[in-house]
Amino acid sequence: MATRHGSATVSLPSDTEILITRSFDAPRTLVWDALTTPRHLLRWWGPDYHPLVACELDLRPGGAWRYVSRGIDGDELAWRGVYCEIVVPERIVSTEVFEGFPDAESLNTVTLTENEGVTTLRTLVRHASKEFRDGHVSSGMEGGMQLTFNRLDDLMAIADTPAERFRRVAGRFGDRVEQVPSDAWAEPAPCDGWTARDVVRHLLDWVPNVIGRSGIVFPSSPSVDEDPVAAWAGFAETLQRALEDREVAAITFDAGPPGHLSVAAAIDMLVTGDVLIHTWDLARATGLDERLDEGLVSAMLAGIQPLDDLLRQSGHYGPKAEVPLDADDQTRLIAFVGRTPS
Numbered sequence: 001m002a003t004r005h006g007s008a009t010v011s012l013p014s015d016t017e018i019l020i021t022r023s024f025d026a027p028r029t030l031v032w033d034a035l036t037t038p039r040h041l042l043r044w045w046g047p048d049y050h051p052l053v054a055c056e057l058d059l060r061p062g063g064a065w066r067y068v069s070r071g072i073d074g075d076e077l078a079w080r081g082v083y084c085e086i087v088v089p090e091r092i093v094s095t096e097v098f099e100g101f102p103d104a105e106s107l108n109t110v111t112l113t114e115n116e117g118v119t120t121l122r123t124l125v126r127h128a129s130k131e132f133r134d135g136h137v138s139s140g141m142e143g144g145m146q147l148t149f150n151r152l153d154d155l156m157a158i159a160d161t162p163a164e165r166f167r168r169v170a171g172r173f174g175d176r177v178e179q180v181p182s183d184a185w186a187e188p189a190p191c192d193g194w195t196a197r198d199v200v201r202h203l204l205d206w207v208p209n210v211i212g213r214s215g216i217v218f219p220s221s222p223s224v225d226e227d228p229v230a231a232w233a234g235f236a237e238t239l240q241r242a243l244e245d246r247e248v249a250a251i252t253f254d255a256g257p258p259g260h261l262s263v264a265a266a267i268d269m270l271v272t273g274d275v276l277i278h279t280w281d282l283a284r285a286t287g288l289d290e291r292l293d294e295g296l297v298s299a300m301l302a303g304i305q306p307l308d309d310l311l312r313q314s315g316h317y318g319p320k321a322e323v324p325l326d327a328d329d330q331t332r333l334i335a336f337v338g339r340t341p342s
Contacts, residue, residue: 032089
């Protein structure tokens with residue numbers, strides 16, 4: 001992906017308003033996730049000399065948010081607010097106040113629009129007075145904002161890599177693992193004979209047996225029965241470290257039927273898609289949010305459809321479920337791998 005460093009624009013639509021506009025060569029859903037997921041925000045929000053170090057989001061109308069950034073000299077700055085309106089993945093309306101100037105609360109409206117793969121982010125900041133607006137403009141906000149958006153641009157530019165695809169999928173699966181109510185682990189999963197706990201167990205059993213042939217050592221404790229959250233976190237961290245280490249990612253090994261693959265290719269081809277599907281399984285079993293990464297869903301659907309006969313013969317997938325002709329890609333993917341999406 002190309003970058004658009006330094007291309008954010010700032011205009012003043014009225015005496016009390018600031019309009020910030022910035023485009024990214026990335027799908028809207030990807031930009032939305034970067035804006036609304038703490039683990040992503042911690043990687044790009046704030047200029048590199050004063051990055052985010054803490055981030056709390058309760059992403060719902062009435063929910064609160066708070067960011068804390070820290071400079072190289074240890075000084076901390078904090079912002080907070082309350083969400084007023086959320087329309088996924090299009091619009092966020094929230095209040096914002098810089099804690100160093102608590103009287104100047106603003107109302108911010110963030111909108112995301114996509115056209116031919118380019119997402120435009122617009123933030124309209126409404127202040128209570130011209131004085132507050134002018135103070136905001138003269139605070140040096142534009143310079144820090146340009147650097148912040150450059151960092152987001154850089155993150156979008158590497159989004160289509162094995163390491164980042166796994167990070168997104170594993171992160172969302174980890175979110176669901178953390179959200180499972182303690183009394184829901186024994187609930188039946190869409191995979192015949194499995195419980196919700198078995199969904200996690202399956203991944204932690206088969207992946208080390210295959211990817212471990214490369215020499216990667218996976219943590220043996222805690223077990224899924226003892227602590228599924230910690231078990232998944234250690235497992236995912238092991239794979240993420242392998243993907244981010246160029247030497248380890250390049251190791252070639254016998255991955256079984258697919259043949260000899262590099263560690264990065266094996267995780268990308270064999271693991272990431274499996275985690276994606278099992279995120280839906282876990283969510284369906286426990287009544288959690290079933291939404292998956294739209295871009296990865298569409299890519300996986302396009303990739304596996306030509307392998308229909310081979311996949312059925314493998315025994316890993318049941319018969320395809322019937323879906324309406326106008327079904328979205330997630331519904332079609334879930335049906336293709338033998339689940340009943342409705």
